[in-house]
Amino acid sequence: MQMLGKHLLSAGDLDRAQALMILDTTAELATVTERSVKKLPTLRGRTVVNLFFEDSTRTRLSFELAAKRLSADVITFSAKGSSVSKGESLKDTALTLEAMGADAVIVRHGASGAPYRLATAGWIDGSVINAGDGTHEHPTQALLDAYTLRSHICGGQGDLQGVHVVIVGDVLHSRVARSNVLLLHTLGAEVTLVAPPTLIPLGVESWPCSVSYHLDDALMQADAVMMLRVQAERMAGSYFPSTLEYSRLYGLDAPRLELLKDRAIVMHPGPMNRGLEISADVADSSRAVIVEQVANGVNVRMACLYLLLGGAGSQAGGD
Amino acid sequence: MVFLSSARVVLDQADISRAVRRISHEIVENSRGSDDLIILGIPTRGVPLARRIAETVAQIEGHPVPCGAIDVTLYRDDLPLREVRALEPTDIPAQGIDGCTVVLVDDVLYSGRTIRAALDAVHDLGRPAIVRLAVMIDRGHRELPIRPDFIGKNLPTAKDETVRVRFVEVDGVDDVMIDSESVGDADAG
Amino acid sequence: MGAIVLRGGAPYGLDPHDIVIDDGVITAMMPSNQAGSNALDGEGVELELDASGCTVIPGLVDLHTHLREPGREDAETIATGSQAAAMGGFTCVHAMANTSPVADTAGVVEQVWRRGVEAGIVDVRPVGAVTVGLKGEQLAELGAMAASAASVRVFSDDGLCVHDPLLMRRALEYVKTFDGVVAQHAQDPRLTEAAQMNEGALSARLGLAGWPAVAEEAIIARDVLLAEHVGSRLHVCHVSTAGSVEVIRWAKARGIPVTAEVTPHHLLLTEELVESFDPIYKVNPPLRRAKDVHALREAVVEGTIDIIATDHAPHPREDKDCEWAAAAMGMVGLETALGITVEVFIESGLLTWRDIADRMSTIPARIGQVPDQGMPIAPGSAANITVWDPSAQGPLEVDALVGKSGNSPYLGQRMPGTIRHVLFRGRPTVVDGALA
Ligand SMILES: [Zn+2]
Numbered sequence: 001m002q003m004l005g006k007h008l009l010s011a012g013d014l015d016r017a018q019a020l021m022i023l024d025t026t027a028e029l030a031t032v033t034e035r036s037v038k039k040l041p042t043l044r045g046r047t048v049v050n051l052f053f054e055d056s057t058r059t060r061l062s063f064e065l066a067a068k069r070l071s072a073d074v075i076t077f078s079a080k081g082s083s084v085s086k087g088e089s090l091k092d093t094a095l096t097l098e099a100m101g102a103d104a105v106i107v108r109h110g111a112s113g114a115p116y117r118l119a120t121a122g123w124i125d126g127s128v129i130n131a132g133d134g135t136h137e138h139p140t141q142a143l144l145d146a147y148t149l150r151s152h153i154c155g156g157q158g159d160l161q162g163v164h165v166v167i168v169g170d171v172l173h174s175r176v177a178r179s180n181v182l183l184l185h186t187l188g189a190e191v192t193l194v195a196p197p198t199l200i201p202l203g204v205e206s207w208p209c210s211v212s213y214h215l216d217d218a219l220m221q222a223d224a225v226m227m228l229r230v231q232a233e234r235m236a237g238s239y240f241p242s243t244l245e246y247s248r249l250y251g252l253d254a255p256r257l258e259l260l261k262d263r264a265i266v267m268h269p270g271p272m273n274r275g276l277e278i279s280a281d282v283a284d285s286s287r288a289v290i291v292e293q294v295a296n297g298v299n300v301r302m303a304c305l306y307l308l309l310g311g312a313g314s315q316a317g318g319d
Numbered sequence: 320m321v322f323l324s325s326a327r328v329v330l331d332q333a334d335i336s337r338a339v340r341r342i343s344h345e346i347v348e349n350s351r352g353s354d355d356l357i358i359l360g361i362p363t364r365g366v367p368l369a370r371r372i373a374e375t376v377a378q379i380e381g382h383p384v385p386c387g388a389i390d391v392t393l394y395r396d397d398l399p400l401r402e403v404r405a406l407e408p409t410d411i412p413a414q415g416i417d418g419c420t421v422v423l424v425d426d427v428l429y430s431g432r433t434i435r436a437a438l439d440a441v442h443d444l445g446r447p448a449i450v451r452l453a454v455m456i457d458r459g460h461r462e463l464p465i466r467p468d469f470i471g472k473n474l475p476t477a478k479d480e481t482v483r484v485r486f487v488e489v490d491g492v493d494d495v496m497i498d499s500e501s502v503g504d505a506d507a508g
Numbered sequence: 509m510g511a512i513v514l515r516g517g518a519p520y521g522l523d524p525h526d527i528v529i530d531d532g533v534i535t536a537m538m539p540s541n542q543a544g545s546n547a548l549d550g551e552g553v554e555l556e557l558d559a560s561g562c563t564v565i566p567g568l569v570d571l572h573t574h575l576r577e578p579g580r581e582d583a584e585t586i587a588t589g590s591q592a593a594a595m596g597g598f599t600c601v602h603a604m605a606n607t608s609p610v611a612d613t614a615g616v617v618e619q620v621w622r623r624g625v626e627a628g629i630v631d632v633r634p635v636g637a638v639t640v641g642l643k644g645e646q647l648a649e650l651g652a653m654a655a656s657a658a659s660v661r662v663f664s665d666d667g668l669c670v671h672d673p674l675l676m677r678r679a680l681e682y683v684k685t686f687d688g689v690v691a692q693h694a695q696d697p698r699l700t701e702a703a704q705m706n707e708g709a710l711s712a713r714l715g716l717a718g719w720p721a722v723a724e725e726a727i728i729a730r731d732v733l734l735a736e737h738v739g740s741r742l743h744v745c746h747v748s749t750a751g752s753v754e755v756i757r758w759a760k761a762r763g764i765p766v767t768a769e770v771t772p773h774h775l776l777l778t779e780e781l782v783e784s785f786d787p788i789y790k791v792n793p794p795l796r797r798a799k800d801v802h803a804l805r806e807a808v809v810e811g812t813i814d815i816i817a818t819d820h821a822p823h824p825r826e827d828k829d830c831e832w833a834a835a836a837m838g839m840v841g842l843e844t845a846l847g848i849t850v851e852v853f854i855e856s857g858l859l860t861w862r863d864i865a866d867r868m869s870t871i872p873a874r875i876g877q878v879p880d881q882g883m884p885i886a887p888g889s890a891a892n893i894t895v896w897d898p899s900a901q902g903p904l905e906v907d908a909l910v911g912k913s914g915n916s917p918y919l920g921q922r923m924p925g926t927i928r929h930v931l932f933r934g935r936p937t938v939v940d941g942a943l944a
Contacts, residue, residue: 004403024406025406028408035443037443037444039443040393040394040443041393042393042394042398045399090831090834091826109831110833111832111833112704112714112715112716112785112832113715113831113833114785116785117832120785120786133715134715135717136714136716137715175715201712201718202712202720203707203708203709203710203712203718306403306406307403310393310403311398311399311401311404312401312402
């Protein structure tokens, strides 16, 4: 049985059964995380490389911890600063990692599609896990979000049929939004994107979700609201007139929290801009599950590593 | 799963329930004086067997016996040799296993590698006072120094034979079959 | 040198003829295998070339070629680019100005021209930059380049758009002095900042910054209106969208003297290829949608788009062996241009060989005002001749790319034939599919 493909590049590559397999595996691994001995021998002898061309301490640490809990040898390669510099470095780095015998490469890169190049250019043999590429995708973030949604709204079981998720903010530049739209749809959730039209990509009509420009209307339907990070620099690109106007129209503050259904939760992939897309009191409120998302992130990444590396598949390419 | 005509039944439903009763009595006898007995089944078919044993022990003793499941997939030493497996639920009774007598339960004992993995898994869960092993079938061919404490039936086999235990809870029928043709990898451990 | 006889080839794919070339000129033509053809045998014939089963057309003229010299000789040189051109059936190429240094003075264009003469296998016609250093701030010395030995007639900041409307107006006006033409790379720079691919549903999904069609169409619309206003001719480089076709169709209907080109890759490939994130498909303007490709084909058939030009853009391996955003834009195209054109227009029956000759030789020669190029296959014409062999079909091998760079999107794909012979001013440059 080949549960996942060789790589994890896009949330769109996962069908419902595969996505559920990851979530169910995560649930089992979560019980390990709760006990005093958190280490498993599962990936002993496997080498996992964290290849980070972009600064992202939290994602890097999350993957690192996940790999270490499964007893893999972990090498972290931070090539920060060279994010959008000359691309040759990606190839050279890949060849170096191949020489080291990496079984999996977890890659974060500022360029959309960089993990695809690693997976398909023939530079390396190992599995490639996309840990965020440019403005394209961040599949493990979507998986941990789906896991968080499932445990809060669906009793920790099954898919997300009928769950209504509102994703608010800079969808245009958000890999989190792209992966979430794909995965949540696969799992049966209804997704509404909310942003000013300037921050919604042209062509969004082809996405399996609806779009609204009005946050208050959307909030009333929501079982969960996911706030995306908005970078103040976007103002310079004329995406919105001022941070003040943005936060007035699209920020989640205490009065807006009142519009939500009783059991609705507030999510954020972090790092947050408190006071811009989310007010401090909302971020710290009991509805916010932001810290829990981080904890779930480790378990989801353990599940992905186990399912990609825990069998013969990645070595023998068996079918 | 298709069973070829060469398969033959070695234990039927009545044999199985007799074996469960006998194992349960032996466990009670063996662990006399210890109140803190925990029966842990190894998925898949060790789990219903463990549950039956726990129920029978409870009847004999007159009080409930904690019973759970311990998935050993993540501890196996043959992971890189096979396609990745789905994890089965691990369910450890709330009081934990420290200081307890843990009886591991599996359907078939073969190479002993599954039990080795189970011992590692138990070790990571806590520090039991005693660990014992109960199996429905011991078919021989051990690759590790592991020996069962409670056995439903010793069944000498050739390596190319397949032993298949079926339980109502999983398979809809209670029996044990032996087959000289390969019908799968049901008795990997 | 004595006479050359090209035997049995079919001019424009019609009836087989034997063609006699002497002293750089076609001196005689007669139907093959007819009485009298023997007269061609005998004394004075130095070389016979077998063209049986082949189609004979005028040597191809490319109005849009990046030869990279001076400055990026690691990607291509005038000599290697000339060889690639000859192997693709070209007898004339126009070398774009975005070199380093930029071809914005008489000195640089003369150097390029001279290197072309030294290579000696195609006419290398330098294109002059419109603005100094392609910076879009100040007109380059267009008159000096026109009056130089290179006699530049085509001016372009290609790679960049002459964005400033006033500067564009002045350039259009100024080149009237010597009947030059401004070839515009139509791309609004603000609308395409950091653009990576066609903007639409696919770019939204792939998270690649979009290059909207309107960024091309708006510039073309502005430029045709400017050309009409000042009464100048305008050439539009590499048209890539259905909307651009409509604007040009409208302009032509109004009598505005605009000509336009399209590349073979925009006539064949679509944006779905970007899904692989393989930068071999990264090109500027980007690959568009299937409906754009259909509109472009239709425009070539009806003549709204006048010519096919390669936009041959060689890049060294390392500039493509990387992630998409870091990769250079462009594809090599000289060796494959005729093959792709045959696939799109001849095999489908959309155009005749005479139409192809018009669009790849006669009209580009006219736009570039190149003497002795684009002349018909007929006695008295300069002997710039390309012989196409439709029987030599097969996958494109990397060896078939004789330029310095291998960034072709067609490697491994079927080509509907190959170039068998090429004569450049009466001299064979390609014989039996190999450089002479
Ligand atoms: Zn251009």
